[in-house]
Amino acid sequence: MVNSDIIAAIATPPGRGGIGVVRVSGGSLGSLALKITGSLPPPRQATLSKFLDEAGLVIDQGIVLYFPAPYSYTGEDVLELQGHGGPAVMNLLLSSCLSAGARLAQPGEFTLRAFLNNKLDLAQAESVADIIDASTSEAARCAMRSLQGDFSNAVRNLVEALTTLRMLVEASLDFPEEEIESAGQGDLQGRLEEIRAQVEHVLTSAMQGSLLREGVRVVLVGQPNVGKSSLLNRLTREETAIVTEIPGTTRDAIRETIEIEGVPVHVVDTAGLRDTQDAVEKIGMARTREAISKANLILLIMDSRRGITAEDRGILGELPSNLPIICVYNKIDLEPAPPHTEVPEVGSAVYVSAKTGLGVEELRKKLLGTAGWQPHASGEGIFMARQRHLYALTDAGAYLKNAASLAGQEVQLDLLAEELRLAQKSLSSITGEFSADDLLGEIFSRFCIGK
The missing domain is CATH 3.40.50.300 (P-loop containing nucleotide triphosphate hydrolases)
Known part of the structure; x- marks a missing residue:
């Protein structure tokens, strides 16, 4: 595991849509999942859940997917929160994740972690x-x-x-x-x-x-x-x-x-x-x-x-x-x-x-x-x-x-x-077997946030 801190970002495009996704990745997401959904969902099963803010109030209701490490896109614990795709709802859900201990992901950081954890070359x-x-x-x-x-x-x-x-x-x-x-x-x-x-x-x-x-x-x-x-x-x-x-x-x-x-x-x-x-x-x-x-x-x-x-x-x-x-x-x-x-x-x-x-x-x-x-x-x-x-x-x-x-x-x-x-x-x-850190930074900085 290369990184232990938790990152979060909205993974769907800006604007209004039927579904919006907030993606979270980190070394251990049990505590964060408990704060956001009230429980740690079963691995790799779509589970209907309420999404809570830092005060315990319901923000939205949707599907939560939990992929424990190392069997995930990044090789870390990954949580995907699929709610209604309005900008206000998505921003509230992202803010709740940040309040629960995550930080905002940099462009391409999810895929960078997948590379560093040998999930992708x-x-x-x-x-x-x-x-x-x-x-x-x-x-x-x-x-x-x-x-x-x-x-x-x-x-x-x-x-x-x-x-x-x-x-x-x-x-x-x-x-x-x-x-x-x-x-x-x-x-x-x-x-x-x-x-x-x-x-x-x-x-x-x-x-x-x-x-x-x-x-x-x-x-x-x-x-x-x-x-x-x-x-x-x-x-x-x-x-x-x-x-x-x-x-x-x-x-x-x-x-x-x-x-x-x-x-x-x-x-x-x-x-x-x-x-x-x-x-x-x-x-x-x-x-x-x-x-x-x-x-x-x-x-x-x-x-x-x-x-x-x-x-x-x-x-x-x-x-x-x-x-x-x-x-x-x-x-x-x-x-x-x-x-x-x-x-x-x-x-x-x-x-x-x-x-x-x-x-x-x-x-x-x-x-x-x-x-x-x-x-x-x-x-x-x-x-x-x-x-x-x-x-x-x-x-x-x-x-x-x-x-x-x-x-x-x-x-x-x-x-x-x-x-x-x-x-x-x-x-x-x-x-990527021989790649300088500045090259990696240049490559992944051009990704969209949330990928």
């Missing part, structure tokens, strides 16, 4: 927040697989393979005169290549999960009156943006989130880029450039009747060189045979009509493909991942690459052993 704990924050059903399913341990098991298999290899290498260093299982050059190279391939496979799956979690930030840019707002409306299937024939109608960035094959896509329609003396329009263009700086993907919208113009090339020259760009030639409904003007430096073009919808489905598919999404059967094999997971897997891959370059040099076995150790440490940080 760190990757599983993070997936709890990912389930809550999931913006699509596919993201929720992927997060649930991570909570059930799919991602953690894949990482542990890698760590186990590395541990075995480290044992052989370090045994060869410590006991060079002994007959030890072969750790020769060919054997080392073969084992290393196999582990590197497995790390690459897990990284690829994790990158797909990161797309599901974070989504794709797409910014529509182009000259005024090329149909950016019309395309946004077509993508969202709603009249989100005002559309007129007057250039410069859009003065500010308009943000909408859509779902494509289960992936959240955050689309930003921006003010047209051009030379202007209009002060408001200048502010809009400044916000356009700010949105571009945060984008994962750019859609450069152009009028298909004109093809790519000098002004479009000027906009293209302003875009960051490291951002993927799709050239979208709009208004093909107005030109029977639009000029197919490709842009060699972009290499990806789609012809659409935002007015009729022609070509928009092709754009949706190309958008996901350019962002790196690979279709999966119901997301099988995808791990919900965060940036720190991707960094850890990438670092592990780099250490293994260094190790492979040393494996053919027997005199470098000590350096090889160190690269393997660093690779194992990077992988173990994903599940």
Whole structure:
């Protein structure tokens, strides 16, 4: 048991509802339960009870559930009080718990205790927040697989393979005169290549999960009156943006989130880029450039009747060189045979009509493909991942690459052993075996209170 103090929080969202839940966790809840409900309820049985305040007056009536340690979410005694979901009632019930000896829980503290008490590893704990924050059903399913341990098991298999290899290498260093299982050059190279391939496979799956979690930030840019707002409306299937024939109608960035094959896509329609003396329009263009700086993907919208113009090339020259760009030639409904003007430096073009919808489905598919999404059967094999997971897997891959370059040099076995150790440490940080306290504080501070 890591903590002995008692924590309490409202575990249901703010506002009014049919049911509200106050969750309590601590080393021993017998005394608190007696004060709140008048008795200690039987373990793991839903019991109808009155809820009392510090003066013994009835606050509410509802269901109480008691989970004694260690068979609970946190690994401690846990009490869940399910009452009527009005804000006033919930606050009275929480106040009664605080008066009975509990303190207000910090964000994510229940899940933090579950991690510290070995009920969840760190990757599983993070997936709890990912389930809550999931913006699509596919993201929720992927997060649930991570909570059930799919991602953690894949990482542990890698760590186990590395541990075995480290044992052989370090045994060869410590006991060079002994007959030890072969750790020769060919054997080392073969084992290393196999582990590197497995790390690459897990990284690829994790990158797909990161797309599901974070989504794709797409910014529509182009000259005024090329149909950016019309395309946004077509993508969202709603009249989100005002559309007129007057250039410069859009003065500010308009943000909408859509779902494509289960992936959240955050689309930003921006003010047209051009030379202007209009002060408001200048502010809009400044916000356009700010949105571009945060984008994962750019859609450069152009009028298909004109093809790519000098002004479009000027906009293209302003875009960051490291951002993927799709050239979208709009208004093909107005030109029977639009000029197919490709842009060699972009290499990806789609012809659409935002007015009729022609070509928009092709754009949706190309958008996901350019962002790196690979279709999966119901997301099988995808791990919900965060940036720190991707960094850890990438670092592990780099250490293994260094190790492979040393494996053919027997005199470098000590350096090889160190690269393997660093690779194992990077992988173990994903599940929390090697995690600094400040990292834990950063992770769990982003959880909601009561979870």
